[in-house]
Amino acid sequence: xxxxxxxxxxxxxxxxxxxxxxxxxxxxxxxxxxxxxxxxxxxxxxxxxxxxxxxxxxxxxxxxxxxxxxxxxxxxxxxxxxxxxxxxxxxxxxxxxxxxxxxxxxxxxxxxxxxxxxxxxxxxxxxxxxxxxxxxxxxxxxxxxxxxxxxxxxxxxxxxxxxxxxxxxxxxxxxxxxxxxxxxxxxxxxxxxxxxxxxxxxxxxxxxxxxxxxxxxxxxxxxxxxxxxxxxxxxxxxxxxxxxxxxxxxxxxxxxxxxxxxxxxxxxxxxxxxxxxxxxxxxxxxxxxxxxxxxxxxxxxxxxxxxxxxxxxxxxxxxxxxxxxxxxxxxxxxxxxxxxxxxxxxxxxxxxxxxxxxxxxxxxxxxxxxxxxxxxxxxxxxxxxxxxxxxxxxxxxxxxxxxxxxxxxxxxxxxxxxxxxxxxxxxxxxxxxxxxxxxxxxxxxxxxxxxxxxxxxxxxxxxxxxxxxxxxxxxxxxxxxxxxxxxxxxxxxxxxxxxxxxxxxxxxxxxxxxxxxxxxxxxxxxxxxxxxxxxxxxxxxxxxxxxxxxxxxxxxxxxxxxxxxxxxxxxxxxxxxxxxxxxxxxxxxxxxxxxxxxxxxxxxxxxxxxxxxxxxxxxxxxxxxxxxxxxxxxxxxxxxxxxxxxxxxxxxxxxxxxxxxxxxxxxxxxxxxxxxxxxxxxxxxxxxxxxxxxxxxxxxxxxxxxxxxxxxxxxxxxxxxxxxxxxxxxxxxxxxxxxxxxxxxx
Numbered sequence: 001x002x003x004x005x006x007x008x009x010x011x012x013x014x015x016x017x018x019x020x021x022x023x024x025x026x027x028x029x030x031x032x033x034x035x036x037x038x039x040x041x042x043x044x045x046x047x048x049x050x051x052x053x054x055x056x057x058x059x060x061x062x063x064x065x066x067x068x069x070x071x072x073x074x075x076x077x078x079x080x081x082x083x084x085x086x087x088x089x090x091x092x093x094x095x096x097x098x099x100x101x102x103x104x105x106x107x108x109x110x111x112x113x114x115x116x117x118x119x120x121x122x123x124x125x126x127x128x129x130x131x132x133x134x135x136x137x138x139x140x141x142x143x144x145x146x147x148x149x150x151x152x153x154x155x156x157x158x159x160x161x162x163x164x165x166x167x168x169x170x171x172x173x174x175x176x177x178x179x180x181x182x183x184x185x186x187x188x189x190x191x192x193x194x195x196x197x198x199x200x201x202x203x204x205x206x207x208x209x210x211x212x213x214x215x216x217x218x219x220x221x222x223x224x225x226x227x228x229x230x231x232x233x234x235x236x237x238x239x240x241x242x243x244x245x246x247x248x249x250x251x252x253x254x255x256x257x258x259x260x261x262x263x264x265x266x267x268x269x270x271x272x273x274x275x276x277x278x279x280x281x282x283x284x285x286x287x288x289x290x291x292x293x294x295x296x297x298x299x300x301x302x303x304x305x306x307x308x309x310x311x312x313x314x315x316x317x318x319x320x321x322x323x324x325x326x327x328x329x330x331x332x333x334x335x336x337x338x339x340x341x342x343x344x345x346x347x348x349x350x351x352x353x354x355x356x357x358x359x360x361x362x363x364x365x366x367x368x369x370x371x372x373x374x375x376x377x378x379x380x381x382x383x384x385x386x387x388x389x390x391x392x393x394x395x396x397x398x399x400x401x402x403x404x405x406x407x408x409x410x411x412x413x414x415x416x417x418x419x420x421x422x423x424x425x426x427x428x429x430x431x432x433x434x435x436x437x438x439x440x441x442x443x444x445x446x447x448x449x450x451x452x453x454x455x456x457x458x459x460x461x462x463x464x465x466x467x468x469x470x471x472x473x474x475x476x477x478x479x480x481x482x483x484x485x486x487x488x489x490x491x492x493x494x495x496x497x498x499x500x501x502x503x504x505x506x507x508x509x510x511x512x513x514x515x516x517x518x519x520x521x522x523x524x525x526x527x528x529x530x531x532x533x534x535x536x537x538x539x540x541x542x543x544x545x546x547x548x549x550x551x552x553x554x555x556x557x558x559x560x561x562x563x564x565x566x567x568x569x570x571x572x573x574x575x576x577x578x579x580x581x582x583x584x585x586x587x588x589x590x591x592x593x594x595x596x597x598x599x600x601x602x603x604x605x606x607x608x609x610x611x612x613x614x615x616x617x618x619x620x621x622x623x624x625x626x627x628x629x630x631x632x633x634x635x636x637x638x639x640x641x642x643x644x645x646x647x648x649x650x651x652x653x654x655x656x657x658x659x660x661x662x663x664x665x666x667x668x669x670x671x672x673x674x675x676x677x678x679x680x681x682x683x684x685x686x687x688x689x690x691x692x693x694x695x696x697x698x699x700x701x702x703x704x705x706x707x708x709x710x711x712x713x714x715x716x717x718x719x720x721x722x723x724x725x726x727x728x729x730x731x732x733x734x735x736x737x738x739x740x741x742x743x744x745x746x
Contacts, residue, residue: 002042006050024058027076032069037061055081063136066634068647074136082143086156096122099162108148108157109166110209112173118181125185128161130192137646141619144642146203164192170207171482186475194621196476197458197509197614201242202483211488214243216424218452222435223250223347228271230436234451236278237490239289244425245279248294252348253301267301276322294422296327296357296407297388300344300381306391309399325403325423326392330362333713335385336706342385349378358419360412393705396723403427404720406713413573413716415562415607415681423683427721428610429454430682431503442491453498455480458507458614460623461534462514469537474545480504481549481604502556505610505682508538510623512630513649516657522629523668532584532675539570539679540588542608547597549604559602567598574678575716581671610682619646627676628687629661662691662726666708674715683719690725
């Protein structure tokens, strides 16, 4: 029983239950029984506890009930505390001008080129009531990861709405003055209403003095010591810049000659170890950086490389703190299906053949393959293609993190003319790269090598009305385009290529909610047709937006290195086998769009679409992850020591319509990803799901693995990400760890 309570001032006073009841009644919503929350909170506290203790006990009591209504009540309680700590209470919320001047004086916001009048005009725009409508999950995630908070003493400087306003002001500062306040208003509204999902670097750094906005980067090498050293340096520096790393190393194989045989090559493992070490050396949000290394099925070291994360691999051969993606092409898949042999040959002996694996032209690959096969002077070995496939698929299931990328499809179904060697950390990026000859080339503002740099965002399906989708797509793209201009780049050469390419990846998130809202299943024909229409409109409006930006700001400098000036559109190179899954006709006027793009000479960006996981940011926006079906109705998301309960949106009403990932056959998930890939210039962080149980019909056998692998390739999937597994009979609650890279995962 509580009789005394300590106020924030330190004064101990008699406990007044009526004040607790007033707090509870104010916070309650959607017919929540606030009196039971108040009673439960007092039972959790001790006599003499502080007002903060009691307040937190009410929040805890709400969260323990595990319903959307209670999370909303907890959100109101929590945001009330946030406003009290940050501003002295709800009635003392500063104006936009006041918060701007306060934060600039503290060095927490950048000094921006806005007049007092312009800032005052935003007081009519900013809507603090939106914070009262957010769940505890959303607000806690924002305060834990994105808003400006002293991480040592806990001092709160920003509310969520001021965070969104900071982002909008910081992003649109560079826009022409006759329109920029309208742009600030639009971007603020789309962010605060959770229609646009920004990546972590944008949320944390926009509007501050920190200009590091890199989401993810991909890179490759030449087969020289100096080039490999440049790769290590750029991986180190890009990790410092908060980017996730997708690496591809061209080098000879173990036992090959170096310096005409004076030295024997040690293979790829030593280079991988160095790369893993330099990436892990720097922290991102309290954790080491992250890297996915890419290699292909022609490598003589392939079986060793596939086992680098396996727990049974001997320690001296294991490199477990890095993820891996194995590349393959159409011919490899054909040989797997036909149970034929496959040639392994070193890059040092057949670099021309190796390069042809990364081309969309399979005829050229087959010609060179036959030449090398017939050349007795080239060292090679032959193994069963199926043996490699079984190993890589098994490793994917056992570790969850042996990813796949289709080397020829990435270079065929793309707007780029230059070669793409790898995806990124999370398997959704497909950008051209070129090795550097020396480290110093990175610091020269001249064309030499190329790091593929992609800035990300996502549009929240279900939160955007059809009639506003085009405008939301435009502001998502404008936000990223501005970031490309205002970002501080670790290397001069990267600034040159990033601004010349203007590559972006705008994805779709919250798809599971949109599906449930429309009463549709991923595994149904109607559901797949809906996804087809949605993905088409997403791509179409992004192209319209980039065309509009081209008219406003100009074409990107390297547009001639894409197929857009020739009139290319994603529908032109889309895999035709998708039409056997859905008979959904196109709904947008692509031909009129094509004619306009050709007339203008291209668009503003080299590429537009990529679909990322959104694991972390989904909690902040109260949305489901990316394109994925939900894994559970309720998920406890863990990041470091923080835990946050996420409940599928509107679960109480939509529970019958949500389709759990574990219940969807893999073939249907392949169909879904392939449909979206049809309209995607880059790739997809495509997850699969396996549920193990004694009575499960989804047991994984070799035949199933191979059949699904061949089907995935047939349908034109470029990439595959995690293999998720569950042993629960009924997945009602799940605990999951957030990904190690905040930037790439949005």
